[in-house]
Amino acid sequence: xxxxxxxxITPDMTWRELTPGGVIQDAxxxxxxxxxxxxxxxxxxxxxxxxxxxxxxxxxPDNSIxxxxxxxxxxxxxxxxxxxxxxxxxxxxxxxxxxxx
Amino acid sequence: MPNLKELSxxxxxxxxxxxxxxxxxxxxxxxxxxKALKEGDKAVIANATxxxxxxxxxxxxxAWKDSWIHSAFENAAATISGAEAAYNAMKRKGRIDETxxxxxxxxxxxxxxxxxxxxxxxxxxxxxxxxxxxxNGAYMNTGIQRSSATPFGADTTTxxxxxxxxxxxxxxxxxxxxxxxxxxxxxxxxxxxxxxxKYMFDLYNKSEKAIYTKGANFLxxxxxxxxxxxIEAATELDVIKAAVETCWWPLYEVENGKYKLxxxxxxxxxxxxxxxxxxxxxxxLKPGNEHLVEKIQAEVDRRWERLLELCGEKEIAKAxxxxxxx
Numbered sequence: 001x002x003x004x005x006x007x008x009i010t011p012d013m014t015w016r017e018l019t020p021g022g023v024i025q026d027a028x029x030x031x032x033x034x035x036x037x038x039x040x041x042x043x044x045x046x047x048x049x050x051x052x053x054x055x056x057x058x059x060x061p062d063n064s065i066x067x068x069x070x071x072x073x074x075x076x077x078x079x080x081x082x083x084x085x086x087x088x089x090x091x092x093x094x095x096x097x098x099x100x101x
Numbered sequence: 102m103p104n105l106k107e108l109s110x111x112x113x114x115x116x117x118x119x120x121x122x123x124x125x126x127x128x129x130x131x132x133x134x135x136k137a138l139k140e141g142d143k144a145v146i147a148n149a150t151x152x153x154x155x156x157x158x159x160x161x162x163x164a165w166k167d168s169w170i171h172s173a174f175e176n177a178a179a180t181i182s183g184a185e186a187a188y189n190a191m192k193r194k195g196r197i198d199e200t201x202x203x204x205x206x207x208x209x210x211x212x213x214x215x216x217x218x219x220x221x222x223x224x225x226x227x228x229x230x231x232x233x234x235x236x237n238g239a240y241m242n243t244g245i246q247r248s249s250a251t252p253f254g255a256d257t258t259t260x261x262x263x264x265x266x267x268x269x270x271x272x273x274x275x276x277x278x279x280x281x282x283x284x285x286x287x288x289x290x291x292x293x294x295x296x297x298x299k300y301m302f303d304l305y306n307k308s309e310k311a312i313y314t315k316g317a318n319f320l321x322x323x324x325x326x327x328x329x330x331x332i333e334a335a336t337e338l339d340v341i342k343a344a345v346e347t348c349w350w351p352l353y354e355v356e357n358g359k360y361k362l363x364x365x366x367x368x369x370x371x372x373x374x375x376x377x378x379x380x381x382x383x384x385x386l387k388p389g390n391e392h393l394v395e396k397i398q399a400e401v402d403r404r405w406e407r408l409l410e411l412c413g414e415k416e417i418a419k420a421x422x423x424x425x426x427x
Contacts, residue, residue: 009160009161022160024158024160024161024162024163026163027163027165027166027167027168027169028116028163028164028165028166029161029162029163030116030117030118030119030157030159030162030163030164031116031117031118031164032118032162033118033120033159033162034118035117035118035119035120038123039123053105054105054106054109055296055297057105057109058105058294058296058301059129059294059296059338060129061121061123061124061125061126061127061128061129061132062117062118062119062121062128063113063115063116063117063128063132064117067109069110070105070106070107070109070110076117078117078118079117079118080117081122081123081124082123083123083124083125083327083334083335084124084333084334084335085124085334085335085337085338087335088335088336088338088339089296089297089338091297097335
């Protein structure tokens with residue numbers, strides 16, 4: 001788990017322990033679920049070629065381009081599914097698209 | 102034009118870890134619609150059954166940072182209009198202080214087909230809400246069945262292209278026009294963000310307008326589906342670009358009944374530019390099917406000409422000609 005959650009719902013819980021109505025109280029807890037193992041191809045970031053135009057960040061469907069203070073800082077491989085949409089947008093050759101090992 | 106560096110500082114309202122397919126366009130659309138929300142404002146989001154609904158909220162995980170309500174296929178608009186009515190009552194009684202915005206997301210199946218009645222009802226009642234249809238042109242979630250948004254000739258599992266019937270036999274329904282006929286404060290047609298084009302921020306700008314214009318507003322967003330369109334995920338935004346440049350999916354808005362074209366291609370490309378990129382239209386480009394492509398082109402031209410008329414572009418063009426003749 002990435003951070004403390006209000007209610008961590010696990011498969012061994014009984015209905016008495018669940019939230020009323022099955023409500024999920026931890027908004028955005030899907031980030032605890034890793035989709036990175038879906039990848040067959042992997043985007044690789046070349047720091048020195050990157051111009052921080054953020055176009056990759058614009059299109060990423062999995063919010064896996066990490067940006068801090070208006071600059072790209074890396075790729076979130078825990079959630080990146082390797083769709084390649086970001087690599088197709090990069091005009092500076094800063095994102096390679098290579099087979100996953 | 103919005104500043105990307107500034108926008109990137111806004112926290113995202115959808116997280117990774119949702120189970121949409123790799124390269125799905127729907128989370129892109131959600132990201133850019135919700136980015137238009139002011140940082141202090143909260144949102145309540147209703148989601149009609151569809152890919153986005155089943156994949157962004159798999160119990161016990163939610164990819165949404167805002168309140169989110171599951172809806173059946175037919176009633177996302179009714180759900181969000183009820184939430185909005187409850188909010189108004191609570192606000193009146195002083196039981197809630199924060200500002201909430203109400204957004205419904207639905208795919209084309211849940212919007213064009215099954216949810217049309219509740220959508221029409223909610224729009225007519227004039228709730229302060231936005232309904233966003235992410236139109237990928239078929240029921241992708243259940244395995245690519247035709248919807249009334251599926252383009253003519255597309256190969257789907259319920260309109261298969263074979264020797265006798267070459268894919269879907271009907272032209273798509275024009276939902277944006279239907280919504281415009283409701284005389285809403287704001288109706289717009291747009292696309293997922295395509296970097297490097299003039300309409301990269303079209304979705305963002307229109308979302309901002311739709312969310313912060315009081316009343317029931319509607320956005321129709323063409324969204325790529327790599328599985329259903331039979332394309333490589335990495336090329337999906339080129340396909341979206343082709344849809345706009347061929348005028349198959351024109352970008353326009355209707356504000357209080359006034360039509361405005363938000364992007365006019367410098368040169369209208371032939372429809373084959375849009376068809377050739379997608380596997381679902383592969384059969385149309387085979388020898389012997391030229392008449393089908395001509396039929397599609399004629400329909401695209403007819404709808405485009407009509408839109409130009411509605412937007413007053415013809416008068417503008419006439420005035421330009423008259424001015425240059427002087």
